[in-house]
Amino acid sequence: MQIKNRKQKLNDKGITLIALVITIIVLLILAGVAIATLTGDNGILTKAVTAKDKTTEAEAKEAVQLEYLGSIDNNGKFNYEDFKSNVKKNLGLQDKDIVDNGDNTCTVKYNGYDVTLDIATGEIVVPLEPTVSGKIVTGKNKKYTDDDGETAVIPVGYGVIPDLNDISEGLVITDNFEEDGNEFVWIPVPTAISDTEENGTTNKAMSVNMETDPNAEPRYRGLLYNFTDTGSEVQSGCTTTTSDYREPDIVSNYDNDEQTYLSDIGLTQASFQAEVQQAYNDMIKSVNKNKGFYVSRYEISLDASGNAQSKKMKPSATNSSTSANMWYGLYDKAKKYAVKTDSTKNVVSSMIWGSQYDAMMNWMHKDSNVNVNSVEPVAGTSKNTTRITGGPNEGETESKDILKNVYDLLGNSSEWTLEANESGYRDNRGNYYGSSYQISHRYNKEPSNTGGSSSTRITLYIK
Numbered sequence: 001m002q003i004k005n006r007k008q009k010l011n012d013k014g015i016t017l018i019a020l021v022i023t024i025i026v027l028l029i030l031a032g033v034a035i036a037t038l039t040g041d042n043g044i045l046t047k048a049v050t051a052k053d054k055t056t057e058a059e060a061k062e063a064v065q066l067e068y069l070g071s072i073d074n075n076g077k078f079n080y081e082d083f084k085s086n087v088k089k090n091l092g093l094q095d096k097d098i099v100d101n102g103d104n105t106c107t108v109k110y111n112g113y114d115v116t117l118d119i120a121t122g123e124i125v126v127p128l129e130p131t132v133s134g135k136i137v138t139g140k141n142k143k144y145t146d147d148d149g150e151t152a153v154i155p156v157g158y159g160v161i162p163d164l165n166d167i168s169e170g171l172v173i174t175d176n177f178e179e180d181g182n183e184f185v186w187i188p189v190p191t192a193i194s195d196t197e198e199n200g201t202t203n204k205a206m207s208v209n210m211e212t213d214p215n216a217e218p219r220y221r222g223l224l225y226n227f228t229d230t231g232s233e234v235q236s237g238c239t240t241t242t243s244d245y246r247e248p249d250i251v252s253n254y255d256n257d258e259q260t261y262l263s264d265i266g267l268t269q270a271s272f273q274a275e276v277q278q279a280y281n282d283m284i285k286s287v288n289k290n291k292g293f294y295v296s297r298y299e300i301s302l303d304a305s306g307n308a309q310s311k312k313m314k315p316s317a318t319n320s321s322t323s324a325n326m327w328y329g330l331y332d333k334a335k336k337y338a339v340k341t342d343s344t345k346n347v348v349s350s351m352i353w354g355s356q357y358d359a360m361m362n363w364m365h366k367d368s369n370v371n372v373n374s375v376e377p378v379a380g381t382s383k384n385t386t387r388i389t390g391g392p393n394e395g396e397t398e399s400k401d402i403l404k405n406v407y408d409l410l411g412n413s414s415e416w417t418l419e420a421n422e423s424g425y426r427d428n429r430g431n432y433y434g435s436s437y438q439i440s441h442r443y444n445k446e447p448s449n450t451g452g453s454s455s456t457r458i459t460l461y462i463k
Contacts, residue, residue, distance in 0.1 A: 060113040061124050063091060068122040069214075076214040077195060080106075080119060104191060104288065120193045120288050128153065133160035134177065141346055141462060146171070152186045153290040155462045157345030170405030172297060175345065182310045184294035184460055185405050187360050192288035194223060200234040204362045206355045207284045208239050219277070220284045222247040222355035224419065225362065227373045227440040232362055244422050245442070247354050248280035249273075253424040254447050261448060265332040276418065279350060286348075286461040294460040295352065295360060298389035298407050299415065300334060308333040308349075308458055312390040312398070316413045316455045327416050327426050327447035327454075334458045347460040354419025354442070356459050357429045361440045364404050372440040375431070383411030385433040409439050413455035416445075428454055 067090060071083035084098050087108060097109040105125055107116045116125040131142035136159040144160050145151050150167035154160060157175055164172035167186060174181035194205035200223040211219040221239035224247070225232040237243050254261055256269045267275065287293050296310035300317045303309050308317070308330075317330065331351045338349035364370040384391055384399035390407040393399055401411045414432040421427050425444035431437040432453045445454065 057113050060111045064108045064115045072214045076212045133162045133165045135159050155346040183297040185297050188292045189287050197239045225358040229373050247419045248276040249420040251420050261328045283461045290462050296458040299455040308337040314389050316387050318452045330456045337458050346463045352457045352459045354417045373438050375436045384408045416456040
């Protein structure tokens with residue numbers, strides 16, 4: 001009887017130990033799960049800390065933007081000196097906490113965060129991830145930095161061509177490395193918006209905001225330049241709506257509802273007036289934010305379906321016999337390039353604006369001392385007379401008419417722009433195969449003109 005009781009006691013103790021071990025194991029598992037839930041990368045505590053950090057960062061950005069809004073004067077102009085004073089006074093910062101980046105942005109160090117602000121628009125600037133040449137950008141736009149430390153924004157759907165990746169010499173992007181891709185050249189624009197027309201000659205800006213209400217949509221007007229052998233100056237009065245040379249605007253003799261030209265591309269005078277102003281606003285905002293835009297490396301040509309492209313050794317598209325291929329048709333084709341090629345590309349396309357052409361001229365003259373007022377090709381080059389984009393000339397296999405990796409500015413075709421002149425003209429720019437004008441030359445032609453000497457260029461701005 002005693003032996004039996006002893007065995008029973010031993011059996012009872014064994015069961016208790018096993019249960020205890022199992023219980024401990026279960027508790028350890030539960031504790032591990034609880035700890036992971038609290039502290040892992042997706043844990044509650046981690047998420048709480050991340051949420052708190054994001055909230056604090058958002059509060060810092062909001063505080064800086066409020067000081068920006070508080071530094072706009074009665075004429076709707078942002079005053080940078082007032083902004084610095086307000087930031088120091090209201091946010092308790094010092095001079096060392098406010099850094100002018102020299103590219104129309106400033107960085108304010110507040111509550112442990114670096115808040116970078118676009119001085120012209122008040123928008124927060126979000127840093128872009130880097131990219132390298134030879135790779136198509138996917139996901140989000142990225143930043144390319146060349147060997148000299150110069151930067152360009154590379155849009156989704158495009159990549160930098162190796163060996164054509166020096167920004168000062170003309171960085172070239174393509175949408176297809178494997179086949180015959182479209183190619184575009186980056187035009188740096190340090191200052192897109194000038195505070196006044198008069199200051200444009202100094203800062204080489206592209207536009208002035210004529211809207212005085214700080215709460216209203218901007219109303220940008222283009223700064224247009226006259227070029228000399230030594231530089232350029234803004235055409236006085238070009239930002240007024242009554243100026244002979246101006247943009248954005250309609251040409252009332254042709255852009256009206258009595259003509260068929262606008263209706264051929266699905267527009268009326270009122271809708272076209274609104275379209276060009278909005279398109280110009282959007283372009284200037286992008287150029288100001290990204291510090292540049294892209295211009296087609298080649299004059300516009302058409303694929304087998306009649307869609308616009310920028311490719312070497314293709315027949316130059318000219319304004320031939322119908323409204324579909326005069327100024328109106330080329331305007332419509334350039335606008336639809338980004339949609340027709342691939343809607344996933346993160347760009348908006350357009351016929352080149354006059355102020356974009358002038359920005360290209362100012363850049364070329366400044367960085368390489370190219371005399372854009374010259375009627376003669378640069379030493380060692382010659383005009384393309386083949387009517388083929390980048391085509392052979394002077395016994396060469398391709399055009400020698402190339403500046404900063406942009407082809408055919410002196411020869412081949414003259415180039416329509418969106419620049420309006422008086423009530424009956426759009427301006428052509430550059431030279432063409434049968435004449436001897438300057439690279440920067442502008443001359444008037446009726447947009448209904450069906451002669452064969454005019455093409456255009458596509459420009460891209462980044463969404």
